[in-house]
Amino acid sequence: MEVIYAIDIAGTFAFAISGALVAIRKKFDVFGVIIIAFVTAVGGGMMRDVLINAHPINWIGDINYIWTILTAVVVTFLFRSKIAPLRKTMFLFDTIGISVFTLLGVQKGLNFNLHPFIALVMGMSSAVMGGVIRDVLTNEIPLIFHREIYASACLTGGVVYLLLHSLNINEDAVFVISASIIILVRTIAVQYKLELPRIKKDIFGK
Numbered sequence: 001m002e003v004i005y006a007i008d009i010a011g012t013f014a015f016a017i018s019g020a021l022v023a024i025r026k027k028f029d030v031f032g033v034i035i036i037a038f039v040t041a042v043g044g045g046m047m048r049d050v051l052i053n054a055h056p057i058n059w060i061g062d063i064n065y066i067w068t069i070l071t072a073v074v075v076t077f078l079f080r081s082k083i084a085p086l087r088k089t090m091f092l093f094d095t096i097g098i099s100v101f102t103l104l105g106v107q108k109g110l111n112f113n114l115h116p117f118i119a120l121v122m123g124m125s126s127a128v129m130g131g132v133i134r135d136v137l138t139n140e141i142p143l144i145f146h147r148e149i150y151a152s153a154c155l156t157g158g159v160v161y162l163l164l165h166s167l168n169i170n171e172d173a174v175f176v177i178s179a180s181i182i183i184l185v186r187t188i189a190v191q192y193k194l195e196l197p198r199i200k201k202d203i204f205g206k
Contacts, residue, residue: 004100004175009068011097014090016041016072017083019134024080026138036134037073041065043130048105048122052112091190098127099182102154103175106161120158127154149189152196157182 019040023033042065045058059065076083083090105126109119128144128151135142144151161178165171188194 004104007096007100008104009064010093011100012041012065012068013072014093014097015130016069017076017090018094019130020073020076021080021083022134022138022140024076033076034070034073036137037076038069039137040130040134041069041072043133044101044126044128045105045130047129047133048108048126051125052109052114052122054108054112095183095186096179098150098154098186099157099179101127102158102182103161103178106158110165116162120155120162123158123161124151124154127151149186149194149196153182153185153189156185 016037019037020033022040023036028036042059049055049057055061102123104123106119106123108126109122110116114122131150132142132144157178160181161174164174164177
């Protein structure tokens with residue numbers, strides 16, 4: 001679990017940087033940048049914990065999340081011009097982050113004896129709702145609604161996790177396989193610019 005925790009922190013760092021970059025681009029002040037970085041990084045997990053009445057809420061129970069977010073904001077301010085060329089590296093951290101956030105969310109849902117489908121929704125929410133809150137607060141259409149295979153990748157990995165978990169396979173193996181599925185689906189989708197179909201007109205329209 002130490003490796004998973006380290007990846008969780010790395011994902012939090014990447015999410016916080018992505019939030020800080022959006023806020024800086026929108027010309028927010030320092031406080032605004034910190035808030036947007038914060039909700040991007042831990043908003044999904046916080047919403048999950050509130051919904052399932054889990055206490056302490058993720059970042060309240062572990063101060064390392066706060067230090068990670070603040071560090072990410074400082075790094076963004078100091079090295080903003082250097083971060084842009086690292087987009088592929090940040091994408092990798094982001095993708096690994098959503099995979100871990102999804103599966104930790106599913107695990108937490110199951111530990112709270114939620115129905116597997118609800119646990120799956122909680123896992124997906126853990127991964128994507130931070131980005132949704134960020135986009136709403138910065139007056140953008142949430143990314144998951146109009147670009148890339150994002151939430152769908154989380155959903156796919158979560159389903160794989162539930163299926164393998166039901167077979168009583170080693171938990172670490174289940175986690176690695178499911179996370180790999182999320183990473184693979186998202187990477188392929190971005191590489192080949194795959195998107196979900198859009199509704200352009202009434203099926204029965206002329």
